[in-house]
Amino acid sequence: MLTNSGRTHSVTSHGKFLSRAGQKFFFKAMRLTEVGGSLDFGQKLKLRKRLDDLRTSHTTGLVLTEAQSQPCLDIAAQSGLVAMIELRITADELTSRRGFKSVVSRIAHTANIFSRHPALIGYILDCEIAQDALRAGGLENARRRVRSVVKTIKGRAPVAMVGIKVRPETRALSILEEDFLYAEIPALAPVEIRDFVVALHNVAEARPVLIEFKDASPGQDEAVAVAFGTGAAGVVAPPVPAPASHDWLGVRMMRAPDVMPFVTLNGTCPPRPAKLPMVSVVICAYNAERTMRPCLESLRRLDYPNFEVVIVDDGSRDKTADISMDFPEFRLIRQPNKGLSVARNVGMHAARGEFIAYTDSDCVVDPHWLTLMVRSMVENNFDGCGGPNYAPHEDGWIEASCAASAGAPCHVLVAEDRAEHLAGCNMVFSKAALAKIGGFDPQFRTAGDDVDICWRMLAEGYKLGFSPAAFVWHFRRNTVKAYYGQQRGYGRAEAMLFPKYPERFNVMGQIAWRGTIPGLARTIPGGNRKRVLWNATAGAQSLFDPGLTLAKVLPQTLEWTVLSAVAMVASIVLGVSLIPAAAMLALGPIWALYYAWYAPLDKSHEGFTARLLIAYLAYTGPMVRTMTRYKTRAKALTGLGGADGVRQRPTINWLRRTVRLDYWNNESIARDRLMDKMLKLFARSGHGAIVDAGWNDYDLEVRPNPWTRIELKTADEEHEAGKVTNHVLARIKFTRISTLALAAGALSAAGVAIAGLPEIALGLAALTIAGGVCIAAEMVEAGRLAHRATEECATELNLAPLGVLIRQPSTAEATAAAREPARVRVASQERIAE
The missing domain is CATH 3.30.2030 (TBP-like)
Known part of the structure; x- marks a missing residue:
C-alpha cells in the first residue's frame, strides 16, 4: 500500500467548494462496480489502464467500497485520482446497541489503516435505513449514533473529510459535524435537480454539496451539468452504455464500451449559462486600504467572460485610490464622501452592464461568483439575486471570535431560492429594475441601504432570488471596538427604516423578518432541531428551521434586561425573594452562552476563552444596537410642529x-x-x-x-x-x-x-x-x-x-x-x- 506519513490529504473543504493546493477542485467521480475486493496482477494492469482513461476523460475521483479500498487506492494514486471510501451501516447496525458497537469498531479499524493514504480524501457513511424505520427508531437517536461514528473517524484520521450519504427521504440525517453534504438522487428532471441541490445548499450552509446519480439515464449529461451549474462541488455518476452505431454504409462504428459521464463538460466546471449578459461589478470603498488589494485581485480572477469593474472611492483619506490605480483594467471614480447609498447610485449610473453586481471592498469573491449568480438570474427570471457571505480564516483568536459573533450581515429566505433580504456585500440587480425604483435611498450612508432596496423592490412586485453557491468571503469587524461600531450602525439603520416600513417591525422596534435566516435558529435555545416534514410515501423530506418569534429572543434584548433589573430592585424594596428576578436576569447570559456554544468558530481557534468572548459580545452587542436605535429615534422625533x-x-x-x-x-x-x-x-x-x-x-x-x-x-x-x-x-x-x-x-x-x-x-x-x-x-x-x-x-x-x-x-x-x-x-x- 502506498503511504506517505509526511503528507496530508490534498483535497480539503473550502467554503462551498473543495480545494487542492490552493486551487478549486471539482470531485467528478465514478464507481468501479465490476471491480472486486481482490485483484491479480493482470487485473491490476487493466484497472490501471482504465483509471488512466478515466482521468483523460475529465474524471478526477472514485467512490470505493470498503472491500475495494485495499487493492484500488494504490492504483488510484498512481493514476493521479483521489478517492472516497464508502462505509456502509445497515439499519440493524444503526438501531441495535450490539450492532452499533460492532460497526464502530470496524469503521475505526478502516480509518486507522488508510489515515495517511495520499489518494484518500474522505469517507462517506451510507446509512441504509428506510424513512419509516428512521422515524420509528427515533431521528435524534439515529443522528446521535451517526455523530458518534463521525467523531470516531475524525479521531483516527483527523485530516480526512467525512459526510453522510442521504437520500431524498432521509435528508434529516444530516448533522453539523459533517465536512460536506452527500446526497443520492434518482433520475429527475433538470428543474427538480436544481431545486434539490439548492435545498441541500441551504442545509449545508458553508459546506460543499456532493451529488450522486443512482442510475444511468439518457439525459445524464444534462443532469450532471445542472448539478454543477447549481453549485455542486462534486458529482458521482455512473457510465452511460453507448448504443450500437452504424454509419450510412452499414459499417459498425467502433465505440468505447461505455461513455464517460464528464466528457461533455470538456473540463469546464461549472458550465457557463446559455446567456452571458454583461455584468458591471460595483465596489464602493471608503478608507479600505486594508482589504482593497485582495478584493480587486479576486475580481481579476473571476471566471466570467463578460464583466467590468467600477470602483467608487467615496472620499477615502488613505491609500484606497492608489491601490485601485494598480488595476488599470478597472474604472475608478473618485468623489467627496457622500455615503454608501450615493456611491452605489454613482456606480449604477456609470455601469454599462445589463446586471449590476454589488460587493464590498472588504470582500473576496469566489472565482465562479458571477457564473453561478448570472445562471440563477437568467434561468429564474429574477430581478435581483444574492448569495451568502462567509468569514475567512483569521490568524488571531480575538479576531476569530469577533467574526463569529452575532449580528453579521446575512440573507433572509422566504423559500429555498427566494429572498426577502439580500446582504449588501453580495447582491446583483437588473439595471432596469434598479433604475425604475430610483436606485438607493441617499439617507442610508453606512447601513440599511440593502434592506431598503430589497423591500422597495418587493413592494414593486419584483422577484428577489437566492443563489446559495455564489458566495463571497467577507472580512468581519475583527476587533471588539469595530464590532460595537458595526452594531451601532445597524441600530441607526433600523431607526431610519422604521418610519418607512413600520409594518415590518415588531412592538419593540426590531425588524420582524417574514422569512428565516439559515443557521440562526440553532443558536437560540429550543431552535437546534429542524422541523422535518415526514411523507406518507417515500418522497423527499423537507427540512425547515423553526420560526423565530419575539419570545425566543426576548432574553437577549435590552428591554428584558431593564425589566429584570427593575424586578430585582422591587424585590429588594418589598423584601421578597430575589430568586424570580435573578432567574429573569440570568436568562440573558444563558442565551448568550448558548449562542457561543453553537457559533461557527474557526476550528483552529477553538477554546474556552474564545467561546467566552463570543458569549460576552452576544450579550452586549444587541444592547448596544438597541440603545443606538432608541437614541436615533429620539433625535428623529421632531414633535410635528409646536x-x-x-x-x-x-x-x-x-x-x-x-x-x-x-x-x-x-x-x-x-x-x-x-x-x-x-x-x-x-x-x-x-x-x-x-x-x-x-x-x-x-x-x-x-x-x-x-x-x-x-x-x-x-x-x-x-x-x-x-x-x-x-x-x-x-x-x-x-x-x-x-x-x-x-x-x-x-x-x-x-x-x-x-x-x-x-x-x-x-x-x-x-x-x-x-x-x-x-x-x-x-x-x-x-x-x-x-x-x-x-x-x-x-x-x-x-x-x-x-x-x-x-x-x-x-x-x-x-x-x-x-x-x-x-x-x-x-x-x-x-x-x-x-
Whole structure:
C-alpha cells in the first residue's frame, strides 16, 4: 500500500467548494462496480489502464467500497485520482446497541489503516435505513449514533473529510459535524435537480454539496451539468452504455464500451449559462486600504467572460485610490464622501452592464461568483439575486471570535431560492429594475441601504432570488471596538427604516423578518432541531428551521434586561425573594452562552476563552444596537410642529379615548390627499405609520412609542358644487405590551393578596398603578401628536377648521370658512358642545 506519513490529504473543504493546493477542485467521480475486493496482477494492469482513461476523460475521483479500498487506492494514486471510501451501516447496525458497537469498531479499524493514504480524501457513511424505520427508531437517536461514528473517524484520521450519504427521504440525517453534504438522487428532471441541490445548499450552509446519480439515464449529461451549474462541488455518476452505431454504409462504428459521464463538460466546471449578459461589478470603498488589494485581485480572477469593474472611492483619506490605480483594467471614480447609498447610485449610473453586481471592498469573491449568480438570474427570471457571505480564516483568536459573533450581515429566505433580504456585500440587480425604483435611498450612508432596496423592490412586485453557491468571503469587524461600531450602525439603520416600513417591525422596534435566516435558529435555545416534514410515501423530506418569534429572543434584548433589573430592585424594596428576578436576569447570559456554544468558530481557534468572548459580545452587542436605535429615534422625533401650528380645539371623548377634528374645503379635496400628507409627515418625523389594507375600522395606524398606538379614521361628507367636509377621528389605544404589563401587575398583586401578604400586594399594586399613570401620560401625548399632525397637514391643504378656534385662521382659511354653509357651522358647534 502506498503511504506517505509526511503528507496530508490534498483535497480539503473550502467554503462551498473543495480545494487542492490552493486551487478549486471539482470531485467528478465514478464507481468501479465490476471491480472486486481482490485483484491479480493482470487485473491490476487493466484497472490501471482504465483509471488512466478515466482521468483523460475529465474524471478526477472514485467512490470505493470498503472491500475495494485495499487493492484500488494504490492504483488510484498512481493514476493521479483521489478517492472516497464508502462505509456502509445497515439499519440493524444503526438501531441495535450490539450492532452499533460492532460497526464502530470496524469503521475505526478502516480509518486507522488508510489515515495517511495520499489518494484518500474522505469517507462517506451510507446509512441504509428506510424513512419509516428512521422515524420509528427515533431521528435524534439515529443522528446521535451517526455523530458518534463521525467523531470516531475524525479521531483516527483527523485530516480526512467525512459526510453522510442521504437520500431524498432521509435528508434529516444530516448533522453539523459533517465536512460536506452527500446526497443520492434518482433520475429527475433538470428543474427538480436544481431545486434539490439548492435545498441541500441551504442545509449545508458553508459546506460543499456532493451529488450522486443512482442510475444511468439518457439525459445524464444534462443532469450532471445542472448539478454543477447549481453549485455542486462534486458529482458521482455512473457510465452511460453507448448504443450500437452504424454509419450510412452499414459499417459498425467502433465505440468505447461505455461513455464517460464528464466528457461533455470538456473540463469546464461549472458550465457557463446559455446567456452571458454583461455584468458591471460595483465596489464602493471608503478608507479600505486594508482589504482593497485582495478584493480587486479576486475580481481579476473571476471566471466570467463578460464583466467590468467600477470602483467608487467615496472620499477615502488613505491609500484606497492608489491601490485601485494598480488595476488599470478597472474604472475608478473618485468623489467627496457622500455615503454608501450615493456611491452605489454613482456606480449604477456609470455601469454599462445589463446586471449590476454589488460587493464590498472588504470582500473576496469566489472565482465562479458571477457564473453561478448570472445562471440563477437568467434561468429564474429574477430581478435581483444574492448569495451568502462567509468569514475567512483569521490568524488571531480575538479576531476569530469577533467574526463569529452575532449580528453579521446575512440573507433572509422566504423559500429555498427566494429572498426577502439580500446582504449588501453580495447582491446583483437588473439595471432596469434598479433604475425604475430610483436606485438607493441617499439617507442610508453606512447601513440599511440593502434592506431598503430589497423591500422597495418587493413592494414593486419584483422577484428577489437566492443563489446559495455564489458566495463571497467577507472580512468581519475583527476587533471588539469595530464590532460595537458595526452594531451601532445597524441600530441607526433600523431607526431610519422604521418610519418607512413600520409594518415590518415588531412592538419593540426590531425588524420582524417574514422569512428565516439559515443557521440562526440553532443558536437560540429550543431552535437546534429542524422541523422535518415526514411523507406518507417515500418522497423527499423537507427540512425547515423553526420560526423565530419575539419570545425566543426576548432574553437577549435590552428591554428584558431593564425589566429584570427593575424586578430585582422591587424585590429588594418589598423584601421578597430575589430568586424570580435573578432567574429573569440570568436568562440573558444563558442565551448568550448558548449562542457561543453553537457559533461557527474557526476550528483552529477553538477554546474556552474564545467561546467566552463570543458569549460576552452576544450579550452586549444587541444592547448596544438597541440603545443606538432608541437614541436615533429620539433625535428623529421632531414633535410635528409646536402649539403655534394648532388652529382649532379638538372634540375629545375621554371614555373612548378619541380625538375628533373636522374641516371644510371648496376644492373637492378628499380624505385620500389628507391621508397621503399625514403618511409622509409621520415618516419624515420618525414616526411609523401603517396603511390599513381595508380589513380594520381605521385607515392609518401610528406607533409613536412602545406603549400606545393611534388609529386614524377619515371620512368625507360631500356637498353641492364640489364642497367637502373632512372628518378625522384618532383613537388612542394600548399596545400589546402595555396590556400584558398592566395585566401581569394586576394579577400579581391579586395573587399575592390572596396568599396573605398584604404589604407586598400593596407594593405591587402601587407599581402597577404607577405604570398605568405613565402609560396614560403617553396616551395623552399620543393624542396631542395626532392633533398636531392632523392640523399641520390640513393647513398645508388649506382646509378650513370647523371646530372652536384657538388662533385666527389665515386669509385663505378665512375665505374658505366664509363660503361654508351656515348649517355646517351650526352642526359643527353643536357637535363640539355635546
